[in-house]
Amino acid sequence: MKYNILGQTDLRVSQLGFGCGSIGGLLVRGEYPTMRQAVSRALELGVNYFDTAPIYGNGQSEVNLGAVMRELRAEALIGTKVRLTGKDVGRIGEAITRSVEGSLRRLGRETVDLIQLHNRIGLSWQPEKDPDRIGLPDLDIVIGVFKTLQQQGKVRFWGITGLGESDALRQAVGRGGFQAIQVAYNLLNPSAGTTVFPGFPFQDYGQIIDRAAQQGMGVIAIRILAGGALSGATERHPVASTSVNPIASEQEYSADVARARRYSFLVEKGIVSDLVEAAVRFVVSKPGVSTALLGISSLNQLEKAVQYVERGPLPADALENIRAAGSRPE
Numbered sequence: 001m002k003y004n005i006l007g008q009t010d011l012r013v014s015q016l017g018f019g020c021g022s023i024g025g026l027l028v029r030g031e032y033p034t035m036r037q038a039v040s041r042a043l044e045l046g047v048n049y050f051d052t053a054p055i056y057g058n059g060q061s062e063v064n065l066g067a068v069m070r071e072l073r074a075e076a077l078i079g080t081k082v083r084l085t086g087k088d089v090g091r092i093g094e095a096i097t098r099s100v101e102g103s104l105r106r107l108g109r110e111t112v113d114l115i116q117l118h119n120r121i122g123l124s125w126q127p128e129k130d131p132d133r134i135g136l137p138d139l140d141i142v143i144g145v146f147k148t149l150q151q152q153g154k155v156r157f158w159g160i161t162g163l164g165e166s167d168a169l170r171q172a173v174g175r176g177g178f179q180a181i182q183v184a185y186n187l188l189n190p191s192a193g194t195t196v197f198p199g200f201p202f203q204d205y206g207q208i209i210d211r212a213a214q215q216g217m218g219v220i221a222i223r224i225l226a227g228g229a230l231s232g233a234t235e236r237h238p239v240a241s242t243s244v245n246p247i248a249s250e251q252e253y254s255a256d257v258a259r260a261r262r263y264s265f266l267v268e269k270g271i272v273s274d275l276v277e278a279a280v281r282f283v284v285s286k287p288g289v290s291t292a293l294l295g296i297s298s299l300n301q302l303e304k305a306v307q308y309v310e311r312g313p314l315p316a317d318a319l320e321n322i323r324a325a326g327s328r329p330e
């Protein structure tokens with residue numbers, strides 16, 4: 001396993017990170033012994049970064065991750081998040097502090113390595129229209145609260161989620177003040193890491209990975225398998241979420257699965273063994289990505305992903321062909 005320093009922090013994160021979210025579902029709905037086995041194996045394989053959030057299973061992901069880590073006496077790095085709601089307008093400090101203290105209690109830790117704003121970001125916060133999308137001016141308050149929590153020893157570093165309006169995200173990255181960003185980046189929507197062709201059908205994230213990396217921010221890639229669609233199969237693992245809302249790709253999961261198949265040529269040409277390998281190595285090929293999170297449903301998925309990451313970046317001509325396949329009309 002290779003490691004990268006997360007931006008300008010002193011966190012040395014594994015190239016593959018363990019996603020403890022609801023989509024993969026293992027840390028939310030799995031059997032405890034299976035979770036323990038997967039986390040233990042991940043640590044053995046060199047995975048040292050685990051991403052969770054209070055809303056994953058309504059606190060269950062943090063509770064399970066904390067319990068497993070304590071039982072294994074592991075020294076892994078843990079990132080969690082805070083999501084503000086419309087009710088928190090005017091009392092952001094109180095809401096963030098309460099959320100972080102809740103996370104620490106559930107995780108059974110005194111500090112988290114990375115706290116991240118879970119909200120999408122827009123130019124302004126209009127809670128009555130879209131309570132989840134907070135505005136650029138609110139970020140100053142958020143940073144101030146994170147700094148106070150750092151002084152209290154409750155968090156070490158902080159970041160944002162790079163979802164929302166592309167223009168606002170570009171400005172959020174440009175203004176600085178955060179050490180990391182979670183960015184949606186995959187074969188279906190690679191716009192966070194490359195220019196896209198005219199008429200690109202999905203949100204254009206305007207190479208936010210490169211902008212963030214130039215600013216010295218750590219980049220955490222999310223949705224690298226488009227919630228599972230990049231396996232090319234619609235069937236879901238029993239602990240995985242039964243419904244997946246695509247992020248910045250097609251409207252429906254099944255349409256994402258269909259679009260994923262345009263990359264099957266990589267398997268047919270023997271460049272990769274399956275589409276999951278193509279998707280994982282595509283993200284590994286992107287300079288500036290510090291760690292790529294994978295939502296995990298089973299030990300087998302973890303083992304495979306580690307193998308794929310270790311095969312390294314895809315060859316340059318395969319990346320060129322991927323670009324051409326992405327720009328093919330529907």
Ligand SMILES: NC(=O)c1ccc[n+]([C@@H]2O[C@H](COP(=O)([O-])OP(=O)(O)OC[C@H]3O[C@@H](n4cnc5c(N)ncnc54)[C@H](OP(=O)(O)O)[C@@H]3O)[C@@H](O)[C@H]2O)c1
Pocket residue numbers: 018019020021022023024025051052118161163182221222223224225226227228229231235236237240241276293294295296297300301302304305
């Ligand atoms: N900040 C944010 O707003 C945000 C948003 C999204 C995600 N995240 C973070 O990023 C993590 C990953 O994102 P995600 O879970 O949404 O999406 P993802 O990693 O793109 O997809 C996860 C799905 O991929 C499938 N999969 C994984 N390994 C596989 C393998 N080897 N072979 C075949 N299928 C495989 C599984 O589906 P099946 O088991 O059904 O096949 C799993 O449910 C989350 O856990 C979370 O920590 C953060």
